[in-house]
Amino acid sequence: MRYAEKEMCVSGIGQSAIYRKPTEWPFKLALDACEEAIADAGLRPEDIDGASCWPSGEVGQSTGFASASIADVAASLGLKLNWHSAGDMAAQLSPIVNAVGAIAAGMCNHVLCWRAMGERWTPSYGVAAQKMMAGRAAIPVEGFREFLAPYYAPSAAIWFACHASTHMTRYGITREQMAAIPITLRRHAGLNPKAIYREPLTMDEYMNGRMVCTPFTIYDCDVPCDGATAVIVSRLDVARDLRQKPVIIEALGCGEYDRMDTWLGRSDYPHMAMHDAAKMMWSRTDLKPKDIDTGHIYDGFTFLTMSWLEALGICGEGESGAFIEGGQRIALDGDLPLNTNGGQLSEGRMHGLSHLYEAVLQLRGQAGARQVTHKTPKVSVVGNGGGSLGGAALLRTE
Amino acid sequence: MEGNLPPRQLPYVNEMNEHFWSGSSDGRLRILRCAACGTWIHPYAGRCPKCRSADIAPQPVSGHAKVVGFTVNHQPWVPGVPTPYVVAIVELEEQSNIRLMTNLPRIAIEDVQVGMKVKVYFEQHGDIRLPLFEAA
Numbered sequence: 067m068r069y070a071e072k073e074m075c076v077s078g079i080g081q082s083a084i085y086r087k088p089t090e091w092p093f094k095l096a097l098d099a100c101e102e103a104i105a106d107a108g109l110r111p112e113d114i115d116g117a118s119c120w121p122s123g124e125v126g127q128s129t130g131f132a133s134a135s136i137a138d139v140a141a142s143l144g145l146k147l148n149w150h151s152a153g154d155m156a157a158q159l160s161p162i163v164n165a166v167g168a169i170a171a172g173m174c175n176h177v178l179c180w181r182a183m184g185e186r187w188t189p190s191y192g193v194a195a196q197k198m199m200a201g202r203a204a205i206p207v208e209g210f211r212e213f214l215a216p217y218y219a220p221s222a223a224i225w226f227a228c229h230a231s232t233h234m235t236r237y238g239i240t241r242e243q244m245a246a247i248p249i250t251l252r253r254h255a256g257l258n259p260k261a262i263y264r265e266p267l268t269m270d271e272y273m274n275g276r277m278v279c280t281p282f283t284i285y286d287c288d289v290p291c292d293g294a295t296a297v298i299v300s301r302l303d304v305a306r307d308l309r310q311k312p313v314i315i316e317a318l319g320c321g322e323y324d325r326m327d328t329w330l331g332r333s334d335y336p337h338m339a340m341h342d343a344a345k346m347m348w349s350r351t352d353l354k355p356k357d358i359d360t361g362h363i364y365d366g367f368t369f370l371t372m373s374w375l376e377a378l379g380i381c382g383e384g385e386s387g388a389f390i391e392g393g394q395r396i397a398l399d400g401d402l403p404l405n406t407n408g409g410q411l412s413e414g415r416m417h418g419l420s421h422l423y424e425a426v427l428q429l430r431g432q433a434g435a436r437q438v439t440h441k442t443p444k445v446s447v448v449g450n451g452g453g454s455l456g457g458a459a460l461l462r463t464e
Numbered sequence: 465m466e467g468n469l470p471p472r473q474l475p476y477v478n479e480m481n482e483h484f485w486s487g488s489s490d491g492r493l494r495i496l497r498c499a500a501c502g503t504w505i506h507p508y509a510g511r512c513p514k515c516r517s518a519d520i521a522p523q524p525v526s527g528h529a530k531v532v533g534f535t536v537n538h539q540p541w542v543p544g545v546p547t548p549y550v551v552a553i554v555e556l557e558e559q560s561n562i563r564l565m566t567n568l569p570r571i572a573i574e575d576v577q578v579g580m581k582v583k584v585y586f587e588q589h590g591d592i593r594l595p596l597f598e599a600a
Contacts, residue, residue, distance in 0.1 A: 206476035213507060215473045216594060217565050219551045220541050228553045228565070232533035235578040279537040279551070328507060330553060330563040336533065 078107025092184025096134030108309025116174030122152030133184030157451025158418025237384030255408025291414030319347025
């Protein structure tokens with residue numbers, strides 16, 4: 067069986083500045099990230115013949131949850147695209163999965179992928195969003211939120227808190243164990259000049275943090291920000307002569323095997339789409355969980371990271387609490403350095419693609435002060451998404 | 465949360481969901497069921513995911529369920545809604561993957577537990593009767 071992703075690589079990466087307060091126009095940040103990725107690869111905009119992002123903003127939308135549409139980026143950079151897609155399927159890794167498919171089909175050679183957040187410029191979360199929420203009460207709710215929103219549950223924090231309660235009760239996982247994720251990631255963020263929160267977080271501060279919805283305090287929820295990340299997916303045979311050593315895409319997973327229209331209807335609740343994505347990813351490689359050198363796993367909420375650790379088989383079902391407890395295993399010098407940039411919990415809610423960016427930095431040995439040095443990272447895993455969205459990628463050096 | 469209720473964001477009722485949101489005027493919750501194999505289906509699907517039969521119709525359920533997960537929400541997401549309040553996931557006794565998000569306003573917050581048995585009642589909003597749950 068031929069798996070096309072092994073003939074593809076990440077050839078370039080870029081990331082804008084990250085802001086907690088509205089500072090620079092989010093669409094400009096998206097272009098900053100895209101231009102940096104193109105230059106990092108040693109390409110010119112003329113070489114880019116494919117583009118993909120998820121979700122894509124509407125044309126002309128330059129702030130908010132998706133602040134750079136494919137059309138607007140293409141217009142700004144003068145791209146001539148043979149192929150483009152804003153399709154979903156693998157959560158925040160959708161652009162990567164779609165790019166691999168398009169390159170394998172011979173549609174294009176170099177696909178520019180990005181995720182651009184402008185949530186501080188046009189907030190969709192927190193107190194600043196209250197007016198919007200109040201306004202929504204008058205509008206009937208449709209889609210997957212139909213069965214959630216009527217119960218004063220407008221936020222994913224509430225939906226995942228329910229998943230967490232089921233899982234943590236079943237396996238006796240405690241908040242003290244869960245604390246290892248935000249505390250350890252904050253230590254990593256201290257070495258990342260771009261991270262929003264860099265001061266150490268103590269167990270005491272965590273345990274007494276403002277409760278959002280049990281078991282999540284404010285420290286269990288990621289930090290909305292403005293910023294953008296871009297990566298270029300290229301055909302390996304045309305990327306070998308480029309500026310950077312290619313990072314090979316060893317395996318991708320985007321499986322959806324059980325009721326993808328709802329966050330509650332899986333027969334194995336509180337498992338999520340991530341469990342299918344992880345299963346599919348491992349079916350496409352001879353590598354095993356023990357081969358992973360660094361983990362870059364979605365941390366929109368702490369529980370999602372724990373759930374991913376189990377879904378990926380890095381630890382057993384129900385064992386994520388014991389696995390992360392104390393934080394030694396997931397520290398920079400641990401068995402599985404986790405979210406070495408500080409993750410979305412400290413660096414900022416860059417919504418997934420930042421995890422891929424960081425994995426590439428670690429595999430290239432370019433992560434600066436936060437570079438993993440007690441071993442040479444050769445294999446990294448990226449897991450993105452939660453609920454009915456999930457995408458997994460295994461990356462390796464050549 | 466009973467009494468003067470702040471506005472809830474209500475569903476858009478259509479052919480696919482009216483049995484659920486508006487079909488309980490006799491006090492019984494209705495869920496779609498496959499007539500061929502008996503599988504309960506929620507939310508709407510056009511064929512039975514188990515046997516692919518198209519013979520699907522709403523049927524009353526007992527209304528008995530158990531709490532499988534919940535959160536005590538403290539964040540003032542919606543202006544005017546007093547906090548804290550409970551948002552719960554309940555599993556209907558008929559079939560374990562028929563799960564509903566709901567509120568439990570008649571149960572004291574400190575009494576809510578994973579595994580507790582609950583039964584349905586309804587909160588009327590015009591044509592919509594919103595399923596809520598109370599201690600069974």
